Amino acid sequence: MFKLIAKPALMVILAASTWSNPLLASDLTDANEIVANANLTSYYAANDGRSEARMLIKDAQGREQKRQFTILRRDRSDGGEQDFLVVFSRPADVRNTVFLVAKKPGSDDDRWLYLPGLDLVKRISAGDKRTSFVGSHYFYEDVSGRGIAEDNHQLKETTEQYYIVENQPVDPKSAEFSRYTAWINKSTFLPEKIEYFDEGGELYRRVEVLASELVQGHETVTKSRVSDLRSGGQTTLEFRFQAYDLGMEQAVFSERSLRKPPREWLRRSR
Amino acid sequence: MVVKNASALLRVLLSSAIVLASANLYSATEDDDSWGDDAWGDEAETEQGLQFHGFIESAVGGRLSNDSVLQDDDFTLAELRARIETERFIDDAFSHGASSDNARGGSLRLSAKLDLYVDGVDGGGDLYLREAIADFSISDDVDVRVGHQILTWGTGDLVFLNDLFVKDWQSFFSGRDDEYLKAPSTSLKTSFYGDDVNIDFVWTPVFSHDNFISGERFSYFSPMANSQQAAPSGKVIPVEPSKTFSHGEFAARVHGSAQLLGSNAEWALYGYRGFWKQPNAVNSRNQPFYSPLTSLGASLRTNVASGIGHTELAWYNGDDDQGNNPLLPNNQLRFLVGYEQELLPKLTLGVQYYFENQLDYDALTKSDGGSIYRVDEHRELWTMRMTYSAMQDNLIMSWFSFYSPTDQDYYHRPSVKYRFNDELNLTVGGNIFGGEQAHTFFGQFDDASNVYARLRWSY
Known part of the structure; x- marks a missing residue:
């Protein structure tokens, strides 16, 4: 496993020392291709996967809240439609709440919420995807992915380590940013840093990968952070116990799982 | 009565102080900078020792005007x-069985929820079993839930047509958490999951009625007495069906989803055989039943468009085939259509139209x-729900209204909930009739209008 990443990394170092210009023959030059690869790496690793996640939400005054949940994901097609099941375990007032999403890039997602206290399966209308996800500084879209066709992408710079891609929304009214810049790791294709700018050109929001590791051959984020630079609040998100290609069926992402979360996939493998 | 109420208030205030104090104590120990050594909810830990969760809540609610027929009308909560x-x-649990490879089939879940409470309105304290269930699967396609459980289905938002499971209207009217609108019944629920069609079958061996407005806590209008009535003399004490197999309740739902005009449409058919959940019939001895x-x-x-549309139909068929017995409820056709959409980020509006037709x-x-x-x-009814969340979802403002143009009456339910942190939240709201x-329907509860506050510490 280690060799898989070590080799390209070594090649980059060798190549970089040979030419002073960091732009290499092997580098990609098409921003759309880079972004498509980054999208696949970030949100479509393997055909399915599970991960446990927890968030530490801090406001500007240092007050903290916590969220803990397990995510199951299955892709219907690479880069296309996929399903998510999110089962909350903390805090106590949302324990056993379940969230089901059928993600449809290019159109509205289907979303359901199960409230265990009422035994209620509630279908939720498609909402603004750039609003807080469960009270954190992450947006719903940061967690499930932003459709790559929603922005125009331009490769601004290629450094030894990163493709620096500038992105502008196709429909300026669809997002609160006027542009964002992504530092996409050249070897892993993980966007390691994304900075969002408002209409005045001011940086107001940053998403960073703090740690990642190789899981079953897939470079996987294990810790990230989003900072709201205006309010001073931030949320740290940690992932643990990831596993890919578990062989989940489509039926896992159904009303049955909302009412009775699938223990088979939710419990950690031994 | 004054003494009783004064002591009730004292208890509530005292308990509020305890809740606040314990919440402060808790946050004082939570001042570390990160998750620290906090375990990820270790599997071994949960399997060997039981983990307990829940909340402590103190709630107080008062009537906005006097209810002259109630003896003790100061507090509604x-x-x-x-x-x-x-x-x-x-x-x-079932590993010896044929489906041992399948964890749905092999796993047994036991869950219990119990409330202990001191009630200053009814007086005294009591235990309330909210849930005691076993969840398991008898095959890859069949789930079973047996025990004391909350059951819900149907598409209405606080309007129920085919959901004939138990409701607690006293809790709903007095401002307890929304969860208490649905009351538990001791039932066996079997769910079959097929490729295209799923079937739920619920058997409740002993009929469970709603916790309806009986004249305690809230008074009601009696057409027989031609006046507003309340306990003790006006308390509704209905005759219950005898506990035989044929007097059990049987409810079924056949449901699935299909692509309709490019959208995922959820369809369902429902059936129920049992009793009206409220005693709206009168027998020959003048007793409600x-x-x-x-x-x-x-x-x-x-x-539908960028929102969710829903519609539901129900045909209620009772014992009065000809519709000529005024002591029995008429057969009814009930219809609901509704739509919900996010108008602005974090601001959602839902509207429903409902009608009820007396068939005979x-x-x-x-x-x-x-x-x-x-x-x-x-009878026509419109409902409106507006929900707005702000301050990183810590502040949730909600307004739900029922308005009937045919009855010319209304019921407004404004509420504001603030989460101080993960443990402590405060809800303030009203029930305005x-x-x-x-x-x-709602006009008779004019004097039940109340405002309430609930302080909850979750653990």
């Missing part, structure tokens, strides 16, 4: 409540002696 919840998974009810219905829920109205008009309190042939006439 005055309670301290402690919830204890626990669950346990036994993963290899729960008359038999059979219902059939259907619903559809799908994306002509027969009723000929047999009830021209009662001025006769229900309308068509009114109407042109004293006998209509």
Whole structure:
């Protein structure tokens, strides 16, 4: 496993020392291709996967809240439609709440919420995807992915380590940013840093990968952070116990799982 | 009565102080900078020892005006409540069986929720079993839930057509958490999951009625007495069906989803055989009772524009085939259509239109002696829900209204909830009733209008 990443990394170092210009023959030059690869790496690793996640939400005054949940994901097609099941375990007032999403890039997602206290399966209308996800500084879209066709992408710079891609929304009214810049790791294709700018050109929001590791051959984020630079609040998100290609069926992402979360996939493998 | 209420208030205030104090104590120990050594909810930990969750809540609510027929009308809510919840998974419970490879088939989940409370309105303390269930699968396609459980289905938002499971209207009217609107019943629920069609079958061996407005805590209008009534003399004490197999309740739902105009549409058919959940029939000895009810219905829920549309239909068929017995409820057709959409980020609006048609109205008009309190042939109801969340979802403002143009009455439910942190939240709200006439559905609760506050510490 280690060799898989070590080799390209070594090649980059060798190549970089040979030419002073960091732009290499092997580098990609098409921003759309880079972004498509980054999208696949970030949100479509393997055909399915599970991960446990927890968030530490801090406001500007240092007050903290916590969220803990397990995510199951299955892709219907690479880069296309996929399903998510999110089962909350903390805090106590949302324990056993379940969230089901059928993600449809290019159109509205289907979303359901199960409230265990009422035994209620509630279908939720498609909402603004750039609003807080469960009270954190992450947006719903940061967690499930932003459709790559929603922005125009331009490769601004290629450094030894990163493709620096500038992105502008196709429909300026669809997002609160006027542009964002992504530092996409050249070897892993993980966007390691994304900075969002408002209409005045001011940086107001940053998403960073703090740690990642190789899981079953897939470079996987294990810790990230989003900072709201205006309010001073931030949320740290940690992932643990990831596993890919578990062989989940489509039926896992159904009303049955909302009412009775699938223990088979939710419990950690031994 | 004054003494009782004063002591109730004192208890509530005292308990509020305890809740606040314990919340402060808790946050004082939570001042570390990160998750620290906090375990990820270790599997071994949950399997060997039981984990307990729940909340402690103190709630107080007061009437906005006097209710002259109630003896004790100061408080509509005055309670301290402690919830204890626990669950346990036994993963290899059925490992000897044929489906041992399948964890759905192999795992048993036990869950219990219990409330201990001191109630200053009714007086005294008590235990309330909210849930005691076992969840397991008898094959890859069949799930079973047995025990004391909350059951919900249907598409309506606080309007129920085919959901004939138990409701607690006293809790709903007095401002307890929304969760208490649904009350538990001791039932066996079997769910079959097929490729295209799923079937739920619920058997409740002993009929469970709603916790309806009986004259305690809230008064009601009696057409027989031609006046507002309350306990003790006016308390509704219905005759219950005898506990035989044929008096059990049987409810079924056949449901699935299909692509409709490019959207994922959820369809369902419903059936119920049991009794009206409220005692709206009167026997020959002038006693209220729960008359038999059979219902059939259907619903559809799908994306419409950028929102969610839903519609539901139900046909209620009772014992009064001809519709000419004014002491029994008329057969009814009930219809609902609704739409919900996010108008602005974090601001959601939902609107529903509901109508209820008395199917043998002509027969009723000929047999009830021209009662001025006769229900309308068509009762219409509009509902509106507006929800806005702000401050990183810590502040949730909600307004729900029922308005009937035919009854000319209304019921508003404003509320504001603030989460101080993960443990402590405060809800302040109201239940505001009114109407042109004293006998209509919501109009009779004019004097029940109240405001309330609930402080909850979750653990």
